[in-house]
Amino acid sequence: MIETNEVMKTYETLSGRITALDQANISIKDGEFVLIVGRSGSGKSTLLSILGGLTRPSSGKVMLNGKDLWAMNDEDLSEVRGSELGFVFQFPGLLPTLNTLENVMLPTMFCSKVEEDPSERATILLQTVGLGDKLDSFPNQLSGGELKRAAIARSLMNNPSIILADEPTGDLDVNTEKEIMDMFCRINKLGKTVVMVTHNQDLACFASRVLSMERGIVSEEEGQKCERI
């Protein structure tokens, strides 16, 4: 369960103060697939980064499974990021010096709540996302879609309950985009909460709930059935 209470984020710039997030009050239940849509600069990525403990809000509270995220010290916050949250970005963010298997195993180096053998679990995850034959490949040997799938596998490595995705299909063609969205739907059906940020309104049909953002203000939208599923 994720809840925010009057969360604000402002930035000081040379031209004055910019409000990226304005008193956001949202509540996301366990197992939901929430899409946050909005144009570039609407504040959706800022909201996601605050929910994910990556950037500190200027004010307000973020409760994650009953814990006040931003009241934690670095140790605990890092523990939450590593064990309870999984992140997928528009860029895959795989380390070029590690092969696919090692990249997927990487989160276990920082914290691990999974008792399985990391190598076995990473192999299974990579097989699940269709990269079973690419374990030893390095990022520069993978296509854009493959990189994205590897990043999704990595986000699941520590078996988090929440997946936060920031424009994960932003740079993909329509077919790969659908493939990736199907993957997120499957992850959601496994009981994991998925919160995805996108500028693409067409993806709204994949989500169980859609939040819209405009100039830092969050509002609820009507959901719609997805014909492509």
Place this chain on the structure above:
Amino acid sequence: MAKLSYGQFLWRNLKRRSFRNVATVLTFAVVVCSVLIASFLTEGTSNSTRAGMTRLGADLLVVPQEYASNADAIIITGKPSTFFMNTTEMTKLQAVPGVQRVAPQTFIATLSASCCALPTQLIAFNSTMDFTVTPWLDQELGRPLEKDEVILGYQIKGTDVGQPIIFYGHQFKVAGILQPTGTGVDQSVFVRDSDAIVMARESVKVAWQPIEMNPGQISAILVQLEPGADVQQVSADIAAAAPEVSVITSNHLARKIDAQLASTVGALYLTAGAVTLISLPLIATVSTLVVNERRREIGLYRMMGAKKGFVFNALLAEALILAMVGALIGLVSAAAIVIIFNNTITVSLGIPFLWPGLDAVLLQTWWVMLLTVLLGALSALYPAMMAARSDPYESIRAGQK
């Protein structure tokens, strides 16, 4: 592979920027190499001087005043020389408070010898009064030196124990070879004074430049002090009692060698200092640039659960590995240079050299390595701190730009 190890993780990161890392490693290697060569030379010459004086077995060496520098040269580099003074000086010395005993020696420079291509220093000692070579003979041979027997310095090549050796047409037999001292003693041949006198007489018939060695004349007096006697005080008293002589102490030799070494050691320390001064800010700047380049990567680590401490430690560990590798290369290079070019260095600088003991070498190495590691850590400290403190999301976004 069960889990990606911390070591593998660091190694992969280091491999990524191989050119830059090699340059950093080489910088540390040059600093360490320069400092260690200077340090090895200084310690080696000091050790050699100590060993040389110990071999002579004397606290003080007294020689004719005008030949003090010749005597220095005999001990320091083994440059042969012949000079004399009157034996009456011995009586004056024996009366000086603090002097326990004295022993005369006569130095004879051979122009060439059958043993070696270079001139050799013959040192004739008095078997009755000697307290320098005799203890060694007792310990190593278990008997005194017999008629026409010689003891060779470590560097006298071309002959061996039991083999004959000829000086001025007189045949001697090698009774033993001394341990190395790194000083001129290694290039000297010790002979009984009675045999030397016979050889000198014979030289008149066989040598085109015979030895002028007369009874009642000696070259040097070795002085052993009473336990607890003050070297400086006794030296001053000797100078007062016998104004015609010069007193050589190990401190005097060390000062002389230090003066000879000063410019070389200074140049080496200057090189190390200059390289450190230039490279430290450079390495710090490069570390900052690397951290900036890696901002997204660092943000990703934080996103995956890495704590600030992990990021800080990892960046610091990478810098320390580079410094350590550089220090090790520097250490091996310094040792190799001093070992391979040992003779060239000592001959060209006119200094004695004897490798210091393992404990001294390890101690010097330990300090230099520690200093290098501290420099490495210092250069990476600020960038690592900044990286650890940075906002993960800002880091990830900065990498996207």
